[in-house]
Amino acid sequence: MPPFVRRGLVAAAGLSALALVLWGVALVRRAHEGLEQARARGAARDAVRFERARLSPLARDGVRLFQSTRSVRAVARFREAYFAATDGGLVELSTAGEVRRRFSVLDGLGESDLTCLAVYGARLYVGTRSKGLLAFDGEQFERYWWPGRDAQSVTTLAEDRGKLLVGTFAGGLLEFDGNGFRELRAGEGGERLEAVTTLVRAGPRLYAGTFGKGLWVTEGGRWAHFTSADGLKSDRVVAVVERGDEVFVASDFGLSAARADGLVLDSETAAAEKWRDVATIPSLSSSVGLSSQLLLCKDDGEVALLGGSTNRASHRQAEELVWSGTASQRDARLFTLDGYVWLLGSDGLRRAGVAAVEGARAGEAGRLSFVEFGAQEARQSPASNLISALAFDAGGNLWAGSFRDGLDVFAPSGARLARLESEDLREVNALAPEAEGGMLAATSRGLVRLDASLHAARMSTADGLAGNSVLHVALSGDASQGAEPRPQVKSSEGERMFVATSRGLSLGAPGRLRTLTTVQGLPSNSVYSIWVEGDVTFAGTLGGLAEISSGRVVRVFKDSNSALTNNWVTAVRGAGGRLFVGTYGGGVFELTPSGELRRFASETGKAFVNQNAMWGDSERLYVGTLDGALVLDLRTQKWTRLRDELPAPTVLSVTGREGEVYFGTTSGLARVSDGFFKSAE
Numbered sequence: 001m002p003p004f005v006r007r008g009l010v011a012a013a014g015l016s017a018l019a020l021v022l023w024g025v026a027l028v029r030r031a032h033e034g035l036e037q038a039r040a041r042g043a044a045r046d047a048v049r050f051e052r053a054r055l056s057p058l059a060r061d062g063v064r065l066f067q068s069t070r071s072v073r074a075v076a077r078f079r080e081a082y083f084a085a086t087d088g089g090l091v092e093l094s095t096a097g098e099v100r101r102r103f104s105v106l107d108g109l110g111e112s113d114l115t116c117l118a119v120y121g122a123r124l125y126v127g128t129r130s131k132g133l134l135a136f137d138g139e140q141f142e143r144y145w146w147p148g149r150d151a152q153s154v155t156t157l158a159e160d161r162g163k164l165l166v167g168t169f170a171g172g173l174l175e176f177d178g179n180g181f182r183e184l185r186a187g188e189g190g191e192r193l194e195a196v197t198t199l200v201r202a203g204p205r206l207y208a209g210t211f212g213k214g215l216w217v218t219e220g221g222r223w224a225h226f227t228s229a230d231g232l233k234s235d236r237v238v239a240v241v242e243r244g245d246e247v248f249v250a251s252d253f254g255l256s257a258a259r260a261d262g263l264v265l266d267s268e269t270a271a272a273e274k275w276r277d278v279a280t281i282p283s284l285s286s287s288v289g290l291s292s293q294l295l296l297c298k299d300d301g302e303v304a305l306l307g308g309s310t311n312r313a314s315h316r317q318a319e320e321l322v323w324s325g326t327a328s329q330r331d332a333r334l335f336t337l338d339g340y341v342w343l344l345g346s347d348g349l350r351r352a353g354v355a356a357v358e359g360a361r362a363g364e365a366g367r368l369s370f371v372e373f374g375a376q377e378a379r380q381s382p383a384s385n386l387i388s389a390l391a392f393d394a395g396g397n398l399w400a401g402s403f404r405d406g407l408d409v410f411a412p413s414g415a416r417l418a419r420l421e422s423e424d425l426r427e428v429n430a431l432a433p434e435a436e437g438g439m440l441a442a443t444s445r446g447l448v449r450l451d452a453s454l455h456a457a458r459m460s461t462a463d464g465l466a467g468n469s470v471l472h473v474a475l476s477g478d479a480s481q482g483a484e485p486r487p488q489v490k491s492s493e494g495e496r497m498f499v500a501t502s503r504g505l506s507l508g509a510p511g512r513l514r515t516l517t518t519v520q521g522l523p524s525n526s527v528y529s530i531w532v533e534g535d536v537t538f539a540g541t542l543g544g545l546a547e548i549s550s551g552r553v554v555r556v557f558k559d560s561n562s563a564l565t566n567n568w569v570t571a572v573r574g575a576g577g578r579l580f581v582g583t584y585g586g587g588v589f590e591l592t593p594s595g596e597l598r599r600f601a602s603e604t605g606k607a608f609v610n611q612n613a614m615w616g617d618s619e620r621l622y623v624g625t626l627d628g629a630l631v632l633d634l635r636t637q638k639w640t641r642l643r644d645e646l647p648a649p650t651v652l653s654v655t656g657r658e659g660e661v662y663f664g665t666t667s668g669l670a671r672v673s674d675g676f677f678k679s680a681e
Contacts, residue, residue: 048146048174048181055108055134055141062676063645065104066414067112067668068381072344075335076117078124079138084349084374085114085126088385088647088668090136093374105647108141110134112385112647112667118157120164121178127154133166133176146171146181158199160206167196173208186216186223202242205260209237215249219264231275232256238333241289248278248294250287255279255296255306279306279316286333288341290354298323301332301345303368324368342373349373380414383421385647387664389612390655391431393439398655398662400669401428401441409454424448424458430472430612442470447499464513466525467503472612474498474530474537498537500527505539507551514551521553522546523567529612531572531579538579538591540569545581545597555595563589563597570609571623575616576634580623582609588623588630603639604630615654615661620677622661624651629663631677640680646670 067088074085081100084091089112090103103109113129126134132145133154145151151171158165166174166181173184173193186193186208195211208216214227214235226249228235234251241248247260255278263274279296286297293307304321332345340351350370382400389401397417398410406421407428427444434440437452446460446468460468476496497513499506504517505527517525524543531538537548544558544567558567566586573580581589581597587604589597604623613624616634623630628643629651643649646665653664659674 046182046185048183049148050144050146050181052142052144055110055143057108058106058645060106062673062679063106064671065106065647065668066380066382066671067104067647068383068385069102070348070381070383071331071346071385072349073115073331074117074127075337075342075344075349076119076124077338078119078136082374083117083124085117087113088381090114090126091374097374099374103141106645110141110143115154116157118159118164120159120176125157125164127157127166129153144176144181146174155211156196156199158201160199160201165199167193167199167208169195169211173199186218186225197237198239200240200242202240202247202260205242205247205264207240207247209240209249211236215240217264222264224264226275231258231277233277233280238285239287241287241294243289243292243294248287248289249275250284250296252282252284254281254284255287255294277315279321281321285331286335288334288336290341295334295341296321297332297334297343299330299332301329301343301347303334303343303370305368341370343370348375379416380410381416382408382669383419385668386652386666387669388652389428389431389441390653390662390664390669391433391439392655392657393433394435394437396657398657399431399433399439400664401425401431401653403427407441407450418454420450420454420456422456424456429470432473432475434475440473440475442473442500444469446470447473459510464506464508464511464515465499465501466506466515466517467501469502470499471502471526471528472500472530474532476532476534498530498532498539500530500539502526505530505548507537516548516551516553521556523556523558528568528570529572529582531574533574533579538572538581540572540581542569543567545569545572545591557591557597563599565599565606570611571614573614573616573621575621576618578634580614580616580621580632582607582614582623584608584610588632600632600639603632610650610652613651613654615656617656619674622654622656622663624654624663626650629654633677640677642672645672 069086069088069091071087072084076083082093089109092101093099105112111128111131114126115129116127118125124136130153132143135142149171151168153169154166155169156167164176166176173196174181175184185191193208193216196208197211198209200207205217205219212235214232215237217224226232232249232251233254233256236252237249238252239250242260245259246257248255248257256275257278258274283299285299288295293305296304296306302323304323329345329347335342339354341354343350351373352368352370384402384405386403387400388403391399396412400408404426406425408416409418411417424445425443428441430442432440439450441448446458447470449457459465496509504515504525506513506515508514516522522541523546524541526542527539529540535549539546544556546553547555557564559565566583568584569581570584571582579591585606585608587607588600592598608626610624615622619634621632628641628649631640631642646663647670648665648667650666651663655662661672663670
């Protein structure tokens with residue numbers, strides 16, 4: 001072959017090789033650009049729009065809050081102090097357990113009902129029930145929330161590899177880098193992780209337990225999903241612990257285990273073959289790993305150690321474990337921090353040294369000693385923050401009823417005189433004072449009378465009540481309805497007691513009660529509220545408002561024959577010589593002297609008035625709703641709304657005395673002076 005031909009072929013081959021290289025480079029560049037574009041699209045898709053705002057302390061003049069910080073949801077160490085998240089605000093404690101500060105909405109907290117804590121960067125992050133995420137720098141709070149994304153509540157927080165993971169109930173699992181949020185989605189389909197209850201990083205694996213959809217695990221960019229169908233004891237995961245080469249998953253029905261390695265990356269083994277049943281424990285609420293053992297906790301605060309053999313043949317029943325006899329409580333959980341195991345729950349904050357716990361053997365849980373930490377509770381604090389009923393007795397003492405924690409009695413000085421709790425005093429719906437100094441409590445188990453010595457006697461259907469579920473009670477003569485009880489004046493027929501139940505209205509004297517139902521003309525048997533004016537009684541029911549005279553239903557107001565827009569009448573109250581009617585979803589109405597209902601449509605809209613959350617005096621009417629308290633000035637006819645200064649927006653009860661109004665909410669009690677309302681006018 002001639003040299004010039006050979007050189008031509010070599011040149012052609014070189015050009016071809018160069019073209020192939022350039023083509024390959026172009027393909028790689030194009031693929032890289034496509035990958036970057038895909039990543040950008042994914043990042044844009046997963047980026048979460050958020051807003052933030054600095055929260056300033058509110059004006060305190062004339063407002064004081066009374067909240068319990070007994071029920072603890074989380075604890076964290078921040079700036080040489082411990083912080084406890086409670087259902088009544090944030091508490092700062094010294095390392096010795098002394099209370100330094102209590103933060104409420106008046107301090108700019110944003111919300112009283114807190115769910116979780118985590119330290120990230122130089123700030124303490126606080127999860128809330130309905131107001132998103134709070135950040136605290138030691139002096140001021142900042143709020144983050146996600147418009148257009150109904151997160152409902154922040155359920156768990158965890159620092160992970162330089163990022164803050166934020167679990168929400170309905171808004172997915174979010175990742176925060178200090179500047180912005182993005183959503184972490186699972187699997188190839190990008191499934192949203194909702195109701196995340198626990199987040200645990202163990203080496204290369206991140207575990208995300210959920211409230212009702214089992215366990216998600218990610219490792220090496222891959223995800224795996226496990227449910228009760230795969231071997232978990234329940235789909236409600238409460239804790240995850242890696243110990244040795246195994247991972248233990250605690251659910252509300254017990255404990256399951258699997259080999260941690262290969263849990264995600266081993267695709268050949270069926271999911272159902274990876275998990276084994278370790279223990280059946282109903283109401284299991286938490287677990288932490290301690291050396292070669294697991295410390296388990298039930299919802300009522302009982303704890304047990306599980307150790308020894310973990311072979312696949314072993315299985316325990318709850319009764320086979322030795323549970324400690326700690327105080328009964330609710331929502332108990334375990335947490336490890338600073339060399340201690342912490343026991344959190346409705347009974348406060350307790351801790352035990354890890355070394356002491358690890359020194360105990362399985363079967364010796366009764367020897368574990370959890371010592372109370374930060375037990376100083378203000379004497380003015382209610383036992384429960386859910387204040388469902390309020391009333392003053394003849395001596396000026398304030399009675400506060402709760403949904404499941406009985407009754408508190410406070411002296412005029414504010415100090416708690418007594419706490420009354422029994423099966424008969426669960427679910428207190430209303431309170432009515434007697435002129436002699438006693439108190440009537442409407443409960444889900446009947447009507448309970450407490451005399452001046454706090455001795456209780458219960459009335460039920462056996463005593464003539466229409467039903468045991470009592471929603472309201474009133475006495476004729478305004479003894480139970482004014483700001484201060486007055487001597488009772490019987491009606492012309494001698495009837496002095498009116499009891500609203502879910503099965504009708506009972507009226508008359510004790511021992512001689514008779515009942516009105518739909519047969520006698522009530523619009524519904526479900527009676528919620530009563531107001532008595534001499535011989536005339538008004539009863540709010542699920543089906544409308546009934547006017548009763550001389551023991552007979554003489555008129556019924558419904559949406560079909562009056563201005564009512566919602567028949568569910570939850571509150572009836574007189575104030576300033578006028579009569580007001582509250583509905584659940586239809587706002588507030590006034591029954592005029594002409595006998596017609598007038599609606600405050602533009603002022604109260606479609607407000608949801610809570611059951612009997614209405615009180616008034618000669619100057620104002622106060623109405624408790626799902627969105628704060630509506631206040632009507634009876635002189636100017638002007639409505640205002642009180643919300644931000646309250647412990648929570650949901651107002652369940654209202655009462656007042658001597659120039660002060662008390663609002664019972666789902667997060668505590670607020671006392672507001674008359675001067676506060678005058679300054680707002």
